[in-house]
Amino acid sequence: MNLLERVSFLVDKVLLSPKRIEPLITFRILFGGLMAYGALRFMFRGWVEKLYVEPRFFFKFYGFYWVEDLGHVGSYVLYAVIAVSAFFVMLGLFYRYAAAMFFLSFTYSELIDATNYLNHYYLVCLLAFLLIFLPANKAFSLDVWLNRVKAVNLVPAWTINVIILQLTIVYTCAGLAKLNPDWLLDGMPLKVWLPEHKDFPLLGNVFSHTWSPYIFSWFGAFYDLSVAYFMMWRKSRPIAYVAVVVFHVLTKILFNIGLFPFIMIFSTLVFFSADFHAKLLGWIGYKKDNLNLEGLKYNMRFLRPLLIVFFALQLALPFRYLLYPGNILWTEEGYRFSWRVMLVEKVGYATFYVRDKVSGRKSEVMNRDYLTSFQEKQMSIQPDFILQYACFLADVYSEKYGIDNPEVRVDSFVALNGRPSQRFIDPNVNLTKVSDSFAHKSWVLPFEDN
Amino acid sequence: MIRKITLFLFLLLGAVFFISCDEGEKPSSNSCIDGYDQEALFQNLSENVIIPSYSHLKDAVDQLKSSAESFVNNPQTSEFQKLKSNFLGAYSNFQGCSMFEFGPAKEAFLRNSLNNFPLNIEEVESKIGAGNYDFSSPDAYDKGFPALDYLLFGSAATEEEIIIRLTEDENTRNYLQRVVNDISERVDYVISAWTSGGYSEQFVANTGTAAGTSLSLIINSLNEHYELLKRDKIGIPSGTLTLGFPNPTKVEAYHSRVSTALATKALEASKRFFLGNSLQGQSGEGLDDLLDHVGATKDGVDLSQVIEQQYSRSIDALHSIDREPLSEMVESGDAVSEVYATISQQVVYLKTDMPSVLCVAITYVDNPSDSD
Numbered sequence: 064m065n066l067l068e069r070v071s072f073l074v075d076k077v078l079l080s081p082k083r084i085e086p087l088i089t090f091r092i093l094f095g096g097l098m099a100y101g102a103l104r105f106m107f108r109g110w111v112e113k114l115y116v117e118p119r120f121f122f123k124f125y126g127f128y129w130v131e132d133l134g135h136v137g138s139y140v141l142y143a144v145i146a147v148s149a150f151f152v153m154l155g156l157f158y159r160y161a162a163a164m165f166f167l168s169f170t171y172s173e174l175i176d177a178t179n180y181l182n183h184y185y186l187v188c189l190l191a192f193l194l195i196f197l198p199a200n201k202a203f204s205l206d207v208w209l210n211r212v213k214a215v216n217l218v219p220a221w222t223i224n225v226i227i228l229q230l231t232i233v234y235t236c237a238g239l240a241k242l243n244p245d246w247l248l249d250g251m252p253l254k255v256w257l258p259e260h261k262d263f264p265l266l267g268n269v270f271s272h273t274w275s276p277y278i279f280s281w282f283g284a285f286y287d288l289s290v291a292y293f294m295m296w297r298k299s300r301p302i303a304y305v306a307v308v309v310f311h312v313l314t315k316i317l318f319n320i321g322l323f324p325f326i327m328i329f330s331t332l333v334f335f336s337a338d339f340h341a342k343l344l345g346w347i348g349y350k351k352d353n354l355n356l357e358g359l360k361y362n363m364r365f366l367r368p369l370l371i372v373f374f375a376l377q378l379a380l381p382f383r384y385l386l387y388p389g390n391i392l393w394t395e396e397g398y399r400f401s402w403r404v405m406l407v408e409k410v411g412y413a414t415f416y417v418r419d420k421v422s423g424r425k426s427e428v429m430n431r432d433y434l435t436s437f438q439e440k441q442m443s444i445q446p447d448f449i450l451q452y453a454c455f456l457a458d459v460y461s462e463k464y465g466i467d468n469p470e471v472r473v474d475s476f477v478a479l480n481g482r483p484s485q486r487f488i489d490p491n492v493n494l495t496k497v498s499d500s501f502a503h504k505s506w507v508l509p510f511e512d513n
Numbered sequence: 514m515i516r517k518i519t520l521f522l523f524l525l526l527g528a529v530f531f532i533s534c535d536e537g538e539k540p541s542s543n544s545c546i547d548g549y550d551q552e553a554l555f556q557n558l559s560e561n562v563i564i565p566s567y568s569h570l571k572d573a574v575d576q577l578k579s580s581a582e583s584f585v586n587n588p589q590t591s592e593f594q595k596l597k598s599n600f601l602g603a604y605s606n607f608q609g610c611s612m613f614e615f616g617p618a619k620e621a622f623l624r625n626s627l628n629n630f631p632l633n634i635e636e637v638e639s640k641i642g643a644g645n646y647d648f649s650s651p652d653a654y655d656k657g658f659p660a661l662d663y664l665l666f667g668s669a670a671t672e673e674e675i676i677i678r679l680t681e682d683e684n685t686r687n688y689l690q691r692v693v694n695d696i697s698e699r700v701d702y703v704i705s706a707w708t709s710g711g712y713s714e715q716f717v718a719n720t721g722t723a724a725g726t727s728l729s730l731i732i733n734s735l736n737e738h739y740e741l742l743k744r745d746k747i748g749i750p751s752g753t754l755t756l757g758f759p760n761p762t763k764v765e766a767y768h769s770r771v772s773t774a775l776a777t778k779a780l781e782a783s784k785r786f787f788l789g790n791s792l793q794g795q796s797g798e799g800l801d802d803l804l805d806h807v808g809a810t811k812d813g814v815d816l817s818q819v820i821e822q823q824y825s826r827s828i829d830a831l832h833s834i835d836r837e838p839l840s841e842m843v844e845s846g847d848a849v850s851e852v853y854a855t856i857s858q859q860v861v862y863l864k865t866d867m868p869s870v871l872c873v874a875i876t877y878v879d880n881p882s883d884s885d
Contacts, residue, residue, distance in 0.1 A: 254545050254872060255545065255722070255872040258545075258546075258721065258722050258723075258872070259721065259722055259723035259724075260723070261721050261723075262721065273547055408869075408872075410864070410865045410868050410869045411865065412860065412861055412864050412865045414857075414860075417756075419756065422756075424756040424757045424758075425756065425757060426753070426754060426755060426756040426757070427748070427753045427754050428754075429744070429754060464756065476861045476865050477865065478865045478866060478868075478869030478870075479869075481545055481869055481870060481872050482869060482870070483809065483810070483811045483812075483816065483866045483869065483870055484861060484865035484866050484869060
C-alpha cells in the first residue's frame with residue numbers, strides 16, 4: 064500500500080466502515096433524558112423567573128441582538144418545548160423533528176441572556192445539533208416500534224465518531240487552556256475555590272491543604288489533556304472511565320456546576336464498544352437484531368460539507384484568541400466558545416456616568432436599578448457586556464430625561480485570580496461612540512502583572 | 514542508567530525549587546489566607562467591637578424608651594428636651610452598629626427597620642390617622658429613627674405645636690411610643706442573640722472563606738454598609754445620582770439636622786470595624802491585620818495602609834464640611850459632591866481588592882444558576 068492508499072483506507076475506516084448502532088442508542092436515551100430532566104429542574108427551581116422574567120435588560124451575544132425575551136408565559140412555553148422535545152429524543156419518537164426542535168428551543172433559550180453563558184450549555188447546543196443528523200432512532204425507539212422508520216443495526220462509523228470527536232475537542236482544548244501560569248504556577252483559581260469546602264466530610268482536609276490547589280490543578284490539566292485519548296484505547300478505557308467518573312463527581316461536589324458532570328459521564332460512554340452498549344441496553348430490554356446493512360446508505364452530498372465546516376469551526380474557535388493582543392483571562396477576547404472552564408476568579412466593580420453634553424450635567428448610575436445582582440457581577444468583568452449596558456443606559460437617559468446623545472463613561476476595576484484590582488476600561492472613552500465587533504477592543508486597558 | 518535517574522531527579526528538584534521561589538517572590542499576587550488564626554479576629558470583633566457597640570446602642574435606646582414614657586406621662590417641655598436629646602444619642606449610637614447586618618441583625622431586619630430613610634411622611638400621617646401601628650414590613654419607610662426624627666422635630670411648625678400635637682393627639686402619641694418600642698424590641702433581640710443566644714460563639718467558630726462564613730459575612734456587610742452610606746447619606750442628597758440636581762429633603766435626620774454628624778459617625782464606625790478597634794480606640798485584630806498577614810499590597814503600598822488612609826481622608830473631608838444642616842449644604846455648590854468623590858474611592862479597595870487578595874469568593878448564596 065502506498066501512502067495515499069493508506070490514508071484513504073484510514074479515512075474509510077473512520078468515516079464509512081460499518082459499526083453497530085448501540086452506542087448511539089445509549090447516547091440518545093441518556094442525553095434526551097438528562098436534558099428533559101434539566102429543563103424540568105430549571106422550571107421547578109424558579110430559575111425561569113429569576114433568569115428570564117426578573118431582569119429588565121438582557122445581554123446578548125454579538126450578532127444575536129435580535130433575540131427577544133419571551134416574557135413570563137413565553138419563557139415557560141419555551142422551557143416546556145425544551146423538556147418535551149428532549150423527552151421525545153429520549154424515546155426516539157418523531158426523532159428528527161424532536162432533535163431539531165430541541166436544538167432550536169434550547170439554543171434560543173441560551174441566546175436570550177448571554178449573562179447565563181456556560182460552556183456546558185454550549186456543548187449541549189453542539190451535541191443537539193449533531194443529533195439532528197444522526198440515525199439515533201433507528202433501533203430500540205418508538206419510531207421503529209411504530210414502523211415510522213426501518214430498524215437497522217449497522218451505521219457508518221462517522222455517526223458515532225462525530226460525537227467522539229466533539230468530546231475530544233472539548234477535553235483537549237480545556238486542557239490546553241489550563242496551561243497558563245496562573246493555573247500551573249499559582250494554583251489559581253483553585254486556591255480560592257478549594258478551601259471553601261474545608262468542612263466537607265472526609266475530603267475537607269484534602270481541600271484545605273496548602274498544596275492541594277497545585278495538585279488538583281496539575282491533575283486537572285493532565286486529565287483534560289489525556290482522558291479522551293485514554294478512552295480511545297481499548298486497554299486503558301476502563302481505568303480512564305473510572306477517572307472520568309471520579310473527576311466529574313469531584314467537580315460536582317466542589318462546584319455549583321449543575322448537570323455538567325452528568326453530561327460528561329453519560330456522553331463519554333460513547334467511547335465504549337457496541338458489545339458493552341448492547342449489554343447496558345440489555346438491562347432495559349434491548350435485543351440485538353440480525354445484521355442489516357441498509358443503515359449504511361446515507362446521502363452525504365449535503366452532510367459532508369456541513370460536517371467539515373462544523374468541525375473546522377470547532378477546531379478554529381478555541382484558538383481565535385491568538386489573533387488578539389493581551390492576556391485572554393483579562394480581556395476575555397476569544398474566551399467564550401473555547402472550553403475555557405473554571406479558569407478565572409474575578410471580582411469587578413463598575414460605576415457608570417451619564418453626561419449631558421449640552422448642560423454639562425452628570426449622573427452616576429445605580430446599577431441595581433436596571434440589573435439583577437447576578438447580571439451586575441457578570442457585566443462588571445466582561446467588556447462586551449459593559450458596552451451593551453452603556454448603550455442601554457444612553458437609551459434610558461435619553462428617553463427618561465430627554466438628553467440628546469448622552470455620553471456614557473465607566474469607572475471600572477477588576478481583580479483577577481487573587482490579585483489586587485486594576486483599572487479595566489479606559490475611563491475617558493465615551494462608550495456610546497464605540498461599537499462592538501470582532502476587532503480588538505482598544506478601550507480595554509492592558510493587564511499588568513506585577 | 515542510574516546517572517540518568519539522578520540527573521532527572523536533580524532537574525525535578527530544581528523545577529520544584531524554581532516554582533516555589535517564583536511564588537515566594539511575588540507576595541502581592543495570589544497570596545490567599547494560609548495559617549491565619551481567624552478565630553482571634555472574630556473573637557476580637559465580637560468581644561471588642563460588635564457586642565460593645567450593640568450594648569452602647571441598647572443603653573441609649575433604653576434611655577430613649579424611658580424618656581418617651583416620662584414624656585407621655587408628663588408632657589412638659591423639659592421632658593420633651595430630654596426625649597429629643599435621648600433620641601439623638603440613640604440615633605448616633607445606631608450608626609456604630611449599622612454595618613453588622615448579618616446573623617441576628619439580619620433576622621431582625623435591624624437596619625431597615627431602624628433607619629429606612631427618607632421617611633414616607635404621607636404614609637406615616639395616614640397610618641397615624643388610621644391608628645395603624647404595624648411595623649412589620651422591612652421595606653416600608655414608616656418607622657425607626659427617621660419616624661422619630663419627624664415626630665419630634667418636624668410633625669408641626671414649632672416645638673410648642675409639636676408638644677401640643679403629641680399631648681392632644683392620642684394616635685400621634687401612640688405612634689411615637691410604638692416606634693420607640695419597635696426599635697427597642699429589635700435591639701434587645703439582636704443583643705441577646707449575640708450575648709446569651711450563642712451567636713457570638715457560632716460567629717467565632719465559623720471560619721473559612723466560603724460564602725456564609727464569618728469572614729465572608731463581615732466583608733460583605735462592611736461593603737454593603739459602605740455603599741449605602743455613600744449612596745443614601747451623601748450621594749442621593751447631593752444629586753450625584755440625579756444629574757446634579759440636589760435632593761435636600763432626602764438627607765438622613767432631615768428634621769433634627771444632624772445629617773453630617775451621623776454620616777461622620779457611620780464612617781468612623783466603618784473604619785473601627787475594619788481596624789478591629791474598640792469604641793475607646795483600643796487597637797485589636799482586624800481586617801487590616803489579615804491583609805498584612807497575606808502581605809497584600811496595592812501599587813507598592815500595603816493595602817491595609819491604603820484603606821486606612823482612605824478612611825481618614827474621607828472622614829477629614831466630612832469634617833471639612835462639618836456644618837449642619839446638610840440639606841442646605843447640598844444646595845450650595847459642589848463641596849458635598851467632592852466629599853462624595855473622596856468617599857467613593859474607597860469602594861474599589863473594599864469591594865474588589867480586599868476580597869480578591871483574601872480569596873474570599875463573593876458568591877451569592879442564592880446564585881440562580883449553575884456555573885462552570
